[in-house]
Amino acid sequence: ESHGGEGEGYLNARLSVFRRYQNLFAAITQDLKMSQRDMTDVAKYLQAKTALEDIPYEPHREAVDKTRKLLQRFYKYMAEERGVKLGNVDGDLYFPRAWSPGTLMDKQKEFVKMLMDNYMPVLQEGVEHSGGALSPEDVARRILNKIVDSAVGDHLPPARDDGVLAPFFAGKERRKLAWIDNAHAEPFLDKDLVKTLTTYFHNGTRNAEYTVRFGEKGAMLDKQLVQVNNELLEVGNKMLDKGEFKDKEARDKWVARQMHNTRQAVGAMEGSLGKDISDAWRTTSAWMTVYQNIRLLPLALFASVVDPLGTVARGATMAEAYDTFLRGMREVLRDWGDMFRDEPKERQQDRWEKLALAAGSVDAAMFSHHVSEEYSSDYLSKRAKKWNDRFFKMNGMEAWNRGSRVGATRSAALFLERHSKLPEAHSARWLAELGLTAGDITLDDNGNLIVDKRELMAKKGIGVKQAEQEIEKLYSAINRWVEGAIITPNAAQRPSWSSDPHYSMFFHLKQFTYSFHQTILKRAVNEMQYGNMAPIGAFAWYVPVMIASDITKGLIQGAGSLPGHMQGMTLGDWVLHGAERGGLLSVAQIGVDAGQDMSSLAGPSVEQIVDGFVEPLSRTTIKALPAHAVFAEALK
Numbered sequence: 001e002s003h004g005g006e007g008e009g010y011l012n013a014r015l016s017v018f019r020r021y022q023n024l025f026a027a028i029t030q031d032l033k034m035s036q037r038d039m040t041d042v043a044k045y046l047q048a049k050t051a052l053e054d055i056p057y058e059p060h061r062e063a064v065d066k067t068r069k070l071l072q073r074f075y076k077y078m079a080e081e082r083g084v085k086l087g088n089v090d091g092d093l094y095f096p097r098a099w100s101p102g103t104l105m106d107k108q109k110e111f112v113k114m115l116m117d118n119y120m121p122v123l124q125e126g127v128e129h130s131g132g133a134l135s136p137e138d139v140a141r142r143i144l145n146k147i148v149d150s151a152v153g154d155h156l157p158p159a160r161d162d163g164v165l166a167p168f169f170a171g172k173e174r175r176k177l178a179w180i181d182n183a184h185a186e187p188f189l190d191k192d193l194v195k196t197l198t199t200y201f202h203n204g205t206r207n208a209e210y211t212v213r214f215g216e217k218g219a220m221l222d223k224q225l226v227q228v229n230n231e232l233l234e235v236g237n238k239m240l241d242k243g244e245f246k247d248k249e250a251r252d253k254w255v256a257r258q259m260h261n262t263r264q265a266v267g268a269m270e271g272s273l274g275k276d277i278s279d280a281w282r283t284t285s286a287w288m289t290v291y292q293n294i295r296l297l298p299l300a301l302f303a304s305v306v307d308p309l310g311t312v313a314r315g316a317t318m319a320e321a322y323d324t325f326l327r328g329m330r331e332v333l334r335d336w337g338d339m340f341r342d343e344p345k346e347r348q349q350d351r352w353e354k355l356a357l358a359a360g361s362v363d364a365a366m367f368s369h370h371v372s373e374e375y376s377s378d379y380l381s382k383r384a385k386k387w388n389d390r391f392f393k394m395n396g397m398e399a400w401n402r403g404s405r406v407g408a409t410r411s412a413a414l415f416l417e418r419h420s421k422l423p424e425a426h427s428a429r430w431l432a433e434l435g436l437t438a439g440d441i442t443l444d445d446n447g448n449l450i451v452d453k454r455e456l457m458a459k460k461g462i463g464v465k466q467a468e469q470e471i472e473k474l475y476s477a478i479n480r481w482v483e484g485a486i487i488t489p490n491a492a493q494r495p496s497w498s499s500d501p502h503y504s505m506f507f508h509l510k511q512f513t514y515s516f517h518q519t520i521l522k523r524a525v526n527e528m529q530y531g532n533m534a535p536i537g538a539f540a541w542y543v544p545v546m547i548a549s550d551i552t553k554g555l556i557q558g559a560g561s562l563p564g565h566m567q568g569m570t571l572g573d574w575v576l577h578g579a580e581r582g583g584l585l586s587v588a589q590i591g592v593d594a595g596q597d598m599s600s601l602a603g604p605s606v607e608q609i610v611d612g613f614v615e616p617l618s619r620t621t622i623k624a625l626p627a628h629a630v631f632a633e634a635l636k
Contacts, residue, residue, distance in 0.1 A: 008435065008479065008480060009492070010210065010213055011490045011491065013209045014206050014208075016361070016475070016479040017077075017205045017208075017209065017360060018201055018202050018205040018360070019357075019360035019361075019362070020358065020359070020360040020475070021070070021074055021077075021204075021205070022197075022198055022201050022202075022363065022364065023360070023363065025070060025198075025201070027357075027364070028063055028066045028070070029063070030364075032062060032063050033059075034059070034063060038059065038063070039193040039194065040191045040193070041060055042060055042064055042067070043191045043192070043193040043196065044186070045060065046068070047095055047097075047182065047185075047186050047191075048182055049090060049093040049095070050064070052065055067095075067197075068092060068093065068094075068095070071094060071095065072092060072094075074204060075088070077208065078207070081208075082211055083211055083212055084208050084211050096197075096200040097177070097189060098189060098195070098196040098200070099148075099185075099188060099189060100189060100190040101148045103187075103189075104147060104188055105148065107187070107188065108141075108144060110187075111144055111188055112137060112141060112144060114184050115140040115143065116136060116137065118181070118184055119179065120136060123139045124136060126139035127139060143177075147177075210270070221266070225266070228259070233255055236251040236252075236254055237251070239254075264496040265496045267496075267499075268496040268498075268500070269491045269492055269499075271491070273496065273501075274499075274501045274503075277501045281501075281502065282501060285504065285505045286384040286385075287384055289388075289504075289505060289508055290387050290388045290391070292603075292604045292605055292608075293388060294387075294391050294626045295604075295608075295627070296509070296604060296629070297391075297395060297397075298627035298630050299395070299556075299557075299629050301332065302550065302552065302553040303546075304400055304401075304404075305325070305546075305549045306542050306546055306549070306582055306583075307324075307328075308322070308325045308404060308407065309321055309538055309541050309542055309545065310487065310520055311407070311408050311411045311485040311486070312534075312535075312538040312541070313485070313520055313523065313534075313535040313539070314415075314485035314523070315411075315430065315481075315534075316408075316411035316414070316415065316485070320407070320411045320414065321411075323410070324403070324408060324410075324411065325407075327404070327406060327407040328399075328400045328403035328404045330403065331399040331400060331406075332396040332403070334347070335393065335396070335398070339393070352407075352409055352410040352413070355451055355478075356406045356409040358451070359409065359451075359475040359478045359479055360475065361405050361409045361412075361478065361482045362405045362406055362409070363402075401486075404486055405482060408482045408485045408486045409482055411485065412481035412482055412485075413478065415481060416441050416449055416474075416477070416481075417447065419431055419438075420438055420443060426530060426532055429530070433480075434477035434481060435473065435480065436474075436477050440470065442456060442459055442460060449474075451474060452471070453468055453470075456470060456471060483519070484519060484523060487512060487519055487520070488515070493515045493518040494507070494514045498510070498511070506603040506606065507603060508603045508604060508605070509604060510603075512583070513586070513587055513590060516583040516586065517587050520535075523535060524539065539582075539584055542578070542579075542582035542583070543578035543579055543582055545578075546578040546582040547574050547575075547577065550577070554566050557629065557630070557632070559633070563633050580592065599611070608623070608624065611623070612624075
């Protein structure tokens with residue numbers, strides 16, 4: 001929180017900006033009510049660089065026009081606002097090339113023939129570069145293999161675990177293949193418009209936010225790591241002089257360990273840690289994670305009802321927290337209803353949902369897989385991710401999280417409105433934590449926060465560029481408030497090793513404990529040091545709310561009777577239970593759980609295996625069943 005004036009952090013910035021552009025694209029498809037076939041046709045027009053006047057169907061023409069304008073706005077964001085060095089291939093007609101690996105593998109001969117028939121001079125350059133070791137056909141096949149290898153996953157792994165020289169931006173790097181004519185490339189391109197643009201925006205924002213902070217290809221980060229190494233060596237020399245190391249070799253080992261941990265932390269946050277994981281272990285870990293989610297979390301919604309109270313700890317009122325709770329529940333019921341309808345029910349977005357979409361606090365509904373990613377890993381295979389996404393939609397968590405984040409966005413806006421006049425002793429400090437001053441907040445004549453650049457231009461008489469900058473600053477502040485109120489696990493909040501896909505399975509389901517500690521508890525302690533006890537007071541509500549939620553869940557599990565482990569609990573037992581389930585023990589909860597079952601330290605997969613050796617077969621079998629928490633009591 002003390003770094004509020006330094007701007008939004010890399011992890012949150014790349015996510016929120018990505019959401020903004022993704023949501024703008026979603027609005028295009030939703031406004032025009034585009035079907036899957038429509039999107040395929042639009043993708044073909046975009047890939048072929050078809051002129052607007054040559055597109056006969058008006059909705060397709062409008063979608064192509066709006067998508068091209070969005071891509072130009074994204075280009076401006078990357079090149080002008082974030083300093084990414086990009087060419088401008090095809091100008092206003094640019095559309096990222098997303099090669100289809102499946103199509104390329106199925107049509108290898110056709111692709112090689114296309115290169116041989118049309119680009120022999122280019123292939124001949126490759127022959128000459130190899131000193132005659134390769135034939136033109138060999139060069140063509142190498143180009144094919146390179147494209148297929150690059151098309152797997154969202155980005156190529158960087159060269160180092162520490163995140164330097166990363167991340168790879170597919171659209172930027174593949175402009176090197178611009179010599180392949182659009183018409184020649186089109187048969188081999190992926191026609192999935194949503195996948196193409198979401199991948200492009202994902203990699204683009206990742207590269208842009210990385211470049212503006214760490215320089216082109218991580219040059220600034222590399223220098224910072226060298227500086228850290230020198231500072232550690234200086235500290236090591238002082239410790240050596242004090243006799244804390246027996247010799248220089250011991251000092252060097254200490255420095256190497258500290259640098260290893262630093263590089264691990266950087267790599268974890270950038271997403272490059274563990275890039276050398278084998279396909280076999282990646283697949284095993286992915287499916288084991290999905291299985292454990294389905295086995296253990298069918299009723300996870302009951303554990304999340306305390307989430308709106310996080311907004312109170314962040315500065316919202318209890319009335320706003322209650323509104324967030326109701327909004328979340330409405331989203332869950334609406335989403336469940338849509339699952340049983342042939343067509344999702346038409347819905348109108350209110351001003352707060354529109355603000356959340358514009359600011360990037362939430363994903364558009366068509367892209368909403370936020371919770372499934374929190375409970376999994378970036379390394380899930382396509383099929384595993386599909387099952388994971390489907391499960392968290394069925395158990396209501398995806399809709400609940402979306403509703404909670406929209407509610408938190410409302411609370412963030414109202415928070416800014418309340419403190420725009422600095423009514424409290426802490427107001428200026430709270431705004432500074434969000435990167436704002438009172439002068440950065442503009443209200444309309446009714447006292448409502450202005451969040452639209454056109455309205456801001458009219459109110460203040462400023463130009464479009466200044467208005468865009470001020471609105472972006474406001475959106476960043478709203479996102480920081482939401483991220484500080486609704487738990488959103490990321491690599492900065494957990495141990496570095498847990499972000500390594502080699503070991504992430506053993507950290508499964510522990511990330512929320514760490515995130516609650518870093519996001520909610522640490523802020524409450526920080527506020528207490530300033531004499532503000534309100535966040536600590538909000539925790540008093542966690543216990544009764546969690547108790548009520550678990551009793552309700554228990555009655556459902558027991559078909560009207562409490563489960564055996566809940567019967568006979570005293571008031572003291574319930575208070576302790578509520579504190580533990582509400583997360584108030586922070587990371588110490590991991591130790592408490594380990595005191596009851598040591599194998600829990602290694603994650604639910606290892607815990608299940610160990611329990612299988614010590615528990616009766618019937619109990620082990622029931623616990624191994626998917627969604628067993630729903631019906632386990634009935635089988636006893």
